[in-house]
Amino acid sequence: MSNSKLFILDDDRKTRDLLLAFLTYQGYDTTIVDNDVGFFDAPSPPPRTLITDLPTLLARMPNILKTGADNDLVVIAYDKAESARILPQDERWLFMPKPLNLDELESMVMRAQEYHALSSRNPDPPADEYPHFLCSTIIGKSRQMLHLFEMIEKVAESSATVLIQGESGTGKELAARAIHQLSGRSNRNFVPINCAAIPEDLLESELFGHVKGSFTGAYANRAGRFEIADKGTLFLDEIGDMKANLQVKLLRVLQTKEFEPVGSTRSQKVDVRIIAATNKNLEEQVANRDFREDLYYRLSVIPITMPPLRERREDIPLLISHFLGQFNRDKRRLVKGFSRESLEILCNYSWPGNVRELENLVERMVTIKESGFITPDDLPEKYLPTPSLAPSAPAGVSLPEPTGIEELPAAGICLNSAVDAFESRLIQLALARTGGNKKEAAALLNLKRTTLIEKLKKKNLQAS
Numbered sequence: 001m002s003n004s005k006l007f008i009l010d011d012d013r014k015t016r017d018l019l020l021a022f023l024t025y026q027g028y029d030t031t032i033v034d035n036d037v038g039f040f041d042a043p044s045p046p047p048r049t050l051i052t053d054l055p056t057l058l059a060r061m062p063n064i065l066k067t068g069a070d071n072d073l074v075v076i077a078y079d080k081a082e083s084a085r086i087l088p089q090d091e092r093w094l095f096m097p098k099p100l101n102l103d104e105l106e107s108m109v110m111r112a113q114e115y116h117a118l119s120s121r122n123p124d125p126p127a128d129e130y131p132h133f134l135c136s137t138i139i140g141k142s143r144q145m146l147h148l149f150e151m152i153e154k155v156a157e158s159s160a161t162v163l164i165q166g167e168s169g170t171g172k173e174l175a176a177r178a179i180h181q182l183s184g185r186s187n188r189n190f191v192p193i194n195c196a197a198i199p200e201d202l203l204e205s206e207l208f209g210h211v212k213g214s215f216t217g218a219y220a221n222r223a224g225r226f227e228i229a230d231k232g233t234l235f236l237d238e239i240g241d242m243k244a245n246l247q248v249k250l251l252r253v254l255q256t257k258e259f260e261p262v263g264s265t266r267s268q269k270v271d272v273r274i275i276a277a278t279n280k281n282l283e284e285q286v287a288n289r290d291f292r293e294d295l296y297y298r299l300s301v302i303p304i305t306m307p308p309l310r311e312r313r314e315d316i317p318l319l320i321s322h323f324l325g326q327f328n329r330d331k332r333r334l335v336k337g338f339s340r341e342s343l344e345i346l347c348n349y350s351w352p353g354n355v356r357e358l359e360n361l362v363e364r365m366v367t368i369k370e371s372g373f374i375t376p377d378d379l380p381e382k383y384l385p386t387p388s389l390a391p392s393a394p395a396g397v398s399l400p401e402p403t404g405i406e407e408l409p410a411a412g413i414c415l416n417s418a419v420d421a422f423e424s425r426l427i428q429l430a431l432a433r434t435g436g437n438k439k440e441a442a443a444l445l446n447l448k449r450t451t452l453i454e455k456l457k458k459k460n461l462q463a464s
């Protein structure tokens, strides 16, 4: 879904101009509402996010409530901190205390956008908008994820076997569940089994069931996952870990659609859609003879690859916002968001554990922080970039003067990051010139020593 339009309603010209400039710069389609007559009487298209100050809002409350009733209008209101209690208790009414903090505003706008994206009351986004989610569980707006959503929707129509490959934590199980949910089998069971987590000697009985007395401890007949998944979907996770003798048995079920429970000679017919997943490279395993080639081809009728998070960084803020909302709700916390600096750090991190790692981090931050904004100081050390303060020129060669850029890049620039980088560079140059002496470096920069130390700490820079 593209961002929905933002409307600003404020009688104070300076405030609305500031908000307009900031939000437009952040890439939001933003409009000032000069007078509310047309806006409330004939909204077309219906407004979905309104940013306004509380007194203005109160003056127009009946109109706004009327407008919001039909189309899930999210209202972001600002005023003195104690005014918040006037607002209705509803996730669509977001409050921001004055003075306005633009980081906070942006995080609220992201929450509003997320609300629109996930709201079950808005299942059909306008035709010109692409969804940011599938089955309200898989979040993503990157090209790779939109392609994945399309693929899942197509695949769901058939009963063909699917092989989902991708690194750990990329959402393979979520994708499998979405395929099932969108398929004609959705009213039957989705049965997951992790082939790596069950000991080899028990896996066969887990999959195919057993008859009473077939082995020590088999006190009664027991249905296996194939039987439970009849007319539904069986999700074979970590298929790459399945041992050779079971691979043969699985191949047979895929070919004949029949199986025998352990200890029985009677075949049972079954109609199961198989979705297998692995984070191993199955083709390599086939080449190394660790995985049967014939089974590999049977499983990979439709191959799907989940992209790692580091290759779709534009999904990171969206996922963070989604998990933040979820953990704030679950844990009754009021964490407002990640500061711009910490968001930038997370967007540049490599995420070896993919979305699972991101989800765990947000949960940890929400648990520890409880409220306010998460700053770089709150992040665990491994997420912070390793600073390099070594002068980039060899000894005896003078470092170039930090002249900055002469022209604005065609695609625009993030002013805050650029200014931040420029500041860091000047500090590095000053420290390089003074051999790491902070007092002298501070003097060169016309700063108090303590201010320089603060900045070094904030930027996680070291002086030597």
Ligand SMILES: Nc1ncnc2c1ncn2[C@@H]1O[C@H](COP(=O)(O)OP(=O)(O)OP(=O)(O)O)[C@@H](O)[C@H]1O
Pocket: 137, 138, 139, 140, 166, 167, 168, 169, 170, 171, 172, 173, 174, 175, 237, 278, 279, 319, 355, 356, 359
């Ligand atoms: N695109 C996404 N949107 C929202 N949540 C996601 C997304 N991708 C993954 N997750 C979340 O990340 C966690 C890991 O997802 P999942 O178990 O599907 O990954 P996986 O690839 O099957 O991992 P593994 O290979 O380790 O089994 C889950 O909590 C899931 O809800």
